[in-house]
Amino acid sequence: MTNEELYEGIDDTQSFTQKYFGLSLVKFLILLLLVLATGVYIGVLLYGTNSLEVFLGLQDYEEYLQSEVDRLKTQNAELQKEYFELKEISAK
Numbered sequence: 001m002t003n004e005e006l007y008e009g010i011d012d013t014q015s016f017t018q019k020y021f022g023l024s025l026v027k028f029l030i031l032l033l034l035v036l037a038t039g040v041y042i043g044v045l046l047y048g049t050n051s052l053e054v055f056l057g058l059q060d061y062e063e064y065l066q067s068e069v070d071r072l073k074t075q076n077a078e079l080q081k082e083y084f085e086l087k088e089i090s091a092k
Contacts, residue, residue, distance in 0.1 A: 017028040045051070 015025050017023050017025050021028055023031065
């Protein structure tokens with residue numbers, strides 16, 4: 001058998017996607033479209049406007065809670081001062 005006879009048995013009519021991915025061009029394009037659509041969908045879920053609104057809302061809520069903590073600390077200090085003054089008066 002010569003090299004020519006060996007090469008005659010090889011099918012050179014396969015497309016690029018059939019050679020490297022084992023899929024026809026149509027199936028490859030459908031799969032590619034599906035993967036891209038899934039990626040875009042997940043991207044919108046993670047980084048879309050809804051996520052941004054939630055993030056900004058949480059930042060505002062954090063600022064509110066921090067101001068509430070500061071207010072309660074001040075109120076606690078005033079009440080402790082009043083408590084110790086009353087305790088000192090009643091000890092006399």
